[in-house]
Amino acid sequence: MNDSSTLDRLRPGQLALVQSLENSGPMRRRLRDIGLIENTLVECLGVSPGGDPAAFRVRGAAIALRREDSRQIRIRVLPPA
């Protein structure tokens, strides 16, 4: 089973572990600041009514990311608990 994917494809309620970040420049820094680095546990909380951005739980906080940015975050989807 191939469970590696990108963050934009995580559906609400699903959990994943961050594998690697392909974002660059300011976005990469921002992600580092909020503690979204390799091996961080993330959960998709929901999608905004416009369809983008989506909200993720990262280290206890709710963070909204656009699809364009979350697409560059490689993840490994965790099986439902």
Add this chain to the structure above:
Amino acid sequence: MGLTKSSTGRRAAGDGMDSELRQGRSVAALAGNPNVGKSTLFNRLTNMNQHTGNWPGKTVTSAQGLCRSEEREYLMVDIPGSYSLLAHSAEEEVARDFLCFGGADAVLLVCDAGCLERNLNLALQTMELSHRVLVCVNLLDEAGRKGITVDLEELSRRLGVPVIGIVARERSSRAEVLRAMDALLDAPEQEGAYRVRYSAPVEEALARLLPLAEAAAEGRMEPRFLCLRLLEGDEAFLNRADAFLEGALSRDGALLRAAEQERQALEARGIDRDGFEDLLAAGLVMAAEELCHGVVSGSREGYGSRDRQIDRLVTGRRFGYPLMLALLALIFYLTIAGANLPSDWLMARLFRLQELLAAWALRLGFPLWLKGLLIDGAFRVLAWVVSVMLPPMAIFFPLFTLLEDAGYLPRIAYNLDRPFQRCGACGKQALTMAMGFGCNAAGVVGCRIIGSERERLLAQLTNAFVPCNGRFPGLIALLTMFFVGAASGALSTLLSALLLTGLILLGTAATFAATRFLSATVLKGTPSSFILELPPYRRPQLLRVLLRSVLDRTLFVLGRAAAVAAPAGALLWLLANLSLGGESLLAQLSALLDPLGRFLGMDGVILLAFILGFPANEIVLPIVLMAYTAQGSLAPLGELAQVKALLAQNGWTWVTALCVMLFSLMHWPCSTTLLTVRKETGSWRWTAVAALLPTAAGALLCALVASAARLLGL
């Protein structure tokens, strides 16, 4: 809506700190992630009532205030909230520069107990450059309700710096923080504080560079922090550091060469700047994780299940947008419903006072011209401004502050990001629009929360499309007089509220259109990256909200309006009473403007009022009324019905009212806003765009409405 004395006054000086303020006082900086209660604590300590809001990135310049403990006097500096000191945005730069070069004697690091692990990231970075750090773990009550507990003693032991737990919104926290600060300054500098151990390549390079850097830093800067920045190659920071050290850095060839060598060695191992920063971030994150392990217990989730439930509704696909509209309409409904009676009451009282004052003035032997200038001029316009503005403001501000306090505003940004993205902008613009409701100048300053320069400009140039507080009491009055008319009671109020909501939607649509227009023409580009935190919802503090919004915002805005209104009233009286060649100056000026005014569906007097209202939009409608009464009818204007009669006598129809409302919604921003745009963009050209864009839109709409009305014979 961060509009207070401190955000627009002298004390919001930003980078510079008044040296006179500093004298004999200990300087303490308040640092922390956005939205952790920093500003609440700052207000608590200084009683300065700097405005706080529940959204990330509230403090856009560093505010200062004084406070006294038993032992010392402190100058508190509230620096912008930031997630890290690896500055990326203008406000983070302010934060870092202040901590680095501002000469603070101590740093109070405010952390959110509900999100401690991430907050420690900044704490650990701060400890890298300051030797007097006090960690204040705030929001313990909120965290407690979510089942999170923090072992403060153990955290203090692990960090090697004092840690106190506070609930900033409670009064008792003040004494506690001050005691801890006194103790911190009495104690020797922290030597054994926790140091983050980065991965081997970083630490090895650091070890080699450190002895060299110690000389350059001259004890005025933490050498380890300097080395990290040297290894990182952060030019912007290094330039500032060099200026701070008076060239000691650029003169130190040996250090710079060694740093360059280390950088090359790192790159040879495959660690470029990005990789290096990754290593730093990983070091910090892991250290914070380790420190929190066993210190924080319970659910470890600041954003809890209740927040999830609310967000599912508030940002959900089905209810997200309707709920936003409903809330807006509700706020307007309550504002209009509540403001009607007090407005009429105030108007009647103030005009009776005017008669009394006039009688006194005559009895005291005032010459007629002086009585006219002061009472029929200055006082009357002032009375108008107060009675039209005060009640709606005193209701709208607290209601809006409640939403802000509860944490709803970031959800608006989240919901609206997609539409803004389509216009080439970002959802944070919605936050600056919300600030614009209070005051467009504050909204323009608030645009600093937008990272990308292009998107920031878009938000700055279009902010005036949102009617500020100075404008919407006038809008409400016109709506009520001309469009609700026959309906009465609750129905009429509901109708006014819905119409006002419609008008705001029109302003919002115009904002989108103007943003889109700008990003298709002069501000081309693609939307930049976007990251927004949705803070946990918080129960608003009713009493505090009420006090703060009434005292701070309402009276401040009113005061500013009054300061402009009185002289403008006097000027208007002069214009109405000085005549050249038989006709008053006022009549001549308005006759001059009349053709243009008529073309736009208004008249010369109204256009003149808009021009005279340039310093403050609040006085536009009062000037119109004043001008009409000065030209003839001197009916006592005790209530709205009489005002409507006066306007009707001067040829107003609902088309006139509509055009005035449209033009009020879209014309040149007030002088304060334009000066703020100039200051923020540093360019007169952009300032001109900010003035011309809404004016062109408003003139176009008004001309269209007026022509259509003429064609249809309305």
